[in-house]
Amino acid sequence: MKIDAILDEAAAEGRRTLLEYEAEKIFSEAGIPVAPGRLAVSAEDAAAAAAEIGYPVVMKIMSAQIVHKSDAGGVKVGLKTGKEVEAAWKEIVANAAAYDPEASIRGVLVQKMISVPDGREVIVGASTDPQFGPIVMFGLGGIFVEVLKDVAFRVAPVSREEALRQIRSIRTFPILEGMRGAGPIDFEALADLISRVSRLMLEHPRISELDANPVLVDGRGARALDARIILA
């Protein structure tokens, strides 16, 4: 129900691309782990949010008109105190206004900054194939996706067992099994995340594409650090 409410609101406003905090709320509702965070609507609210979440935090501008947040100077990372957060708020909002004076700013997403020593970045995405309907893609993040196109697809629904086979089928799978002191990732958690993404796609045909990129996975879990949802 909550998912539908978010989709309804975006549709009513004529937005095809959801804001990141909306997409993350949908992920959460669907049982897909995301980095803890919330939308802040003022500098003070941002500092309060950071205190609730715990430092360090990342802050990102939330505006339907600003797709490339970094280009707009709308992202700040590694903020460690309330003072830094309040300063970052002002800077982000000023940058956004300078970047696009017409942009309507919903607020700033304050998000826990997560870094784990043995973490590996993967991508889980979904789209709607003209022949097969909702499909789910999995691959390693970064250059593995962009240059090597080392990804594997499955048609939704994807069971956890099928997701495990999907994970194992990419060429760079050994990186997930462990290397250079890093142990194996939490395959069950990653498979569960993929399976949940596939069900989200099936249960909400209004979603035409989504990306969880990156998903940070280590030995004890997997969570989406960025989320993108596009409506049909």
Next chain:
Amino acid sequence: MSVDLKALHDEIDPFFYPRGVAVIGASRKDKKVGHTVLKSLIDGGEFPRPGLRGFDGGIYPVNPGEKEILGLACYPSVLDAPGPVDVAVFCVPGPAVAGAMKECGRKGVKGAVILTAGFGEAGESGKKLQEEFMVVAREYGIRVIGPNCLGSLYPPGNLNASFGITLPFSGPVALFSQSGALVDCIIDWSIDEKYGFSAVVSYGNKADLDVPDFLAWAAHNDYTRAIALYIEGVSDGRRFLEVASEVSKIKPIVALKAGRSAKGTKAVSSHTGSLSGSYAVYRGVFSQAGVILADNLTELLSISRALAHQPLMKGRRVAIVTNGGACGVMCTDYCQEVGLELPDPSPECIKRLDGTGLLHPAWSRGNPFDIVGDAGPDRYRAVLEEVMSSDRYDGVIVIQTLQAVTDNLGDARAVVETARKYAKPTLAAFMGGMISAEGIQYLADHDIPNFFDVKAAAYTMKALADYGEYRLRA
């Protein structure tokens, strides 16, 4: 939702077991499709091959302008055919199909094979013609193969309802192809190769029957033990996935998918969109459905045949037995490349083999089992007995390099004998030609796939392992 494969099979089966076949638009003129089809029904094909026979059910040429063609009475309408007609092969121009279809409906025809081109593939007017005859076909419950296809061939019934060159030999592989031209090439190739088919269907525009329907039919066809597919695309992806997943639990499907390069530019707004070129998606779908993906035509045919003849593989552990070091090493490389495991023999096994006194002192005592160049049939048999009977191995690749002392027929006999005794998936790489011909022929006669190149043997073994894995989990 679950599919009733048997019900689908029964609906399509009349195409392969008709009591009578009519040729709508039979022609007296040589080289016309309506002539070739009639000749193919009567003789089995336009081109002869050893043992070729024609269809022995009723054959009824239909053409209002002719009294007799190729010695058969010709009828003005299918309604005038004196016996029952279950299948009608259409060779008439597009605009005449719907009318003739109506007569077929009244005659009680169950299946229409429409060879004529110029329908769905030829713009709006063609699409309209296709819709016209489909309305009639649905009204009378007639199932349709085509249009714009080569037709269907059923070697076990000596039935060539196509303008394909000739009936291939009867065998365990059912071939369904979106391309008709490819079918002719494959049939021509298959004759010398003694490669047999349970059915060959070129399905063209798939106005009605599509790949999933043929898969369901093949799943319950007694002659078919493996299914080979050439596809460019499927019309209903979800149905394909659903049916193929079920059929794969009964019989192996091998597919060659054309169109690997990225298709036209669709507006993409995310990584996933830009990466979902259809070939990558098909790879995933095939994997999900237990369908084995063939890289090329040679693989499509050799893997299908191997799957048809070899027992189900229960794991990925392979023993390589070779009388040549280099080929054992190459085969090892390829096996590793495709994720096959090559466990070494147990100390007991090595001790037993040493105890036979048959092995060369310098044999490898590991996997690959390099039994040295002077190996004869006794040595092959001793090692094959060990690996075939061992729980350590799920499949065996036997390599024979031809050396001056090699007894290729004796070695082939040892392979066939032990593979049969233990019913273990076995592939051979008897690497030679003229001088090894006897052994190679003996392997072929006993359904042991043989490869000149160990790479093909390794890749085929991988296909057996992949299919075995699907069956074990499904």
